[in-house]
């Protein structure tokens with residue numbers, strides 16, 4: 001039975017992965033206490049102790065604005081740690097599954113980004129995630145790098161939860177309408193990963209390793225996403241301080257933040273769908289499911 005080590009087991013994707021990967025092997029869920037990614041000795045010790053055949057690495061430094069003032073911490077977790085995981089995987093012939101982000105792109109492309117488009121990160125978070133990807137590719141380890149976007153789940157922090165909290169406190173909200181992407185549930189990311197790993201376990205020799213985009217279908221802006229979420233809350237009869245009509249669309253220039261976000265976060269998932277025979281579900285299905293879990 002293959003041992004599957006999951007890092008950052010308390011994150012959105014880490015938490016869902018424990019459920020989604022359970023049928024595929026013997027799961028070792030590592031929290032920070034078992035494996036601190038900012039500590040090289042802790043990484044080596046955990047890997048040598050558990051000796052996984054598959055390392056799944058959803059742990060990351062994901063505080064996008066905070067990363068601008070903590071670039072060393074972000075680099076340690078998003079770039080140096082993946083490099084160490086990959087080096088161990090290469091030495092022990094293990095598979096490394098790693099996650100990356102739409103924020104590796106500058107967002108100026110007209111259409112959806114494909115895997116081979118040039119990266120041009122606009123933020124420390126995006127740059128450190130790109131550096132992590134590159135370190136894995138250079139390591140010689142067998143790997144999957146899965147780029148996703150706008151992750152949402154009932155477990156953990158995300159835009160959906162922020163909007164719900166604000167809608168209960170504020171009479172108006174201003175949300176940027178000039179950034180588009182696909183909200184993607186952590187469950188979808190974990191379920192798709194399980195599908196890929198099942199294929200891998202069947203025939204590691206013939207497996208199509210490499211980089212894939214993995215997001216829900218369709219696209220929206222943060223503004224339309226917020227309206228959708230508040231609409232769900234209205235339908236569910238939640239006590240709110242505002243209605244959807246009190247949400248104002250604004251340009252990004254009216255919402256200055258330490259880290260710039262890409263205007264276009266759309267990732268083309270055709271390579272993933274074609275290679276693995278998948279059909280990504282629409283983003284609303286994932287968002288609606290997360291909302292229903294929250295209001296249970």
Ligand SMILES: NC(=O)C1=CN([C@@H]2O[C@H](COP(=O)(O)OP(=O)(O)OC[C@H]3O[C@@H](n4cnc5c(N)ncnc54)[C@H](OP(=O)(O)O)[C@@H]3O)[C@@H](O)[C@H]2O)C=CC1
Nearest residue numbers: 008010011012013036037038059060062099101148150151
């Ligand atoms: N969130 C998003 O919108 C997107 C995420 N991604 C990528 O997808 C992956 C999964 O993201 P998501 O699940 O949302 O991330 P979360 O922010 O929900 O979880 C990240 C996890 O990493 C853990 N972590 C942080 N620092 C360390 C450390 N030093 N040692 C061990 N664990 C650590 C955190 O632990 P603790 O709980 O202790 O803080 C947390 O459990 C990441 O690679 C991310 O870059 C890509 C696109 C969008």
Ligand SMILES: Cc1cn([C@H]2C[C@H](O)[C@@H](COP(=O)(O)OP(=O)(O)O[C@H]3O[C@@H](C)C(=O)[C@@H](O)[C@H]3O)O2)c(=O)[nH]c1=O
Nearest residue numbers: 062064101102149150151159162174175176222255261
């Ligand atoms: C709360 C709020 C946000 N916004 C804007 C700011 C930003 O442009 C957008 C989203 O805000 P957030 O800070 O929640 O999103 P952010 O943390 O940038 O989300 C990103 O996280 C990393 C980890 C990723 O990899 C990305 O795919 C993406 O999901 O909404 C408003 O316009 N008004 C508001 O009231």
Ligand SMILES: [Mg+2]
Nearest residue numbers: 062063064158
């Ligand atoms: Mg955030």
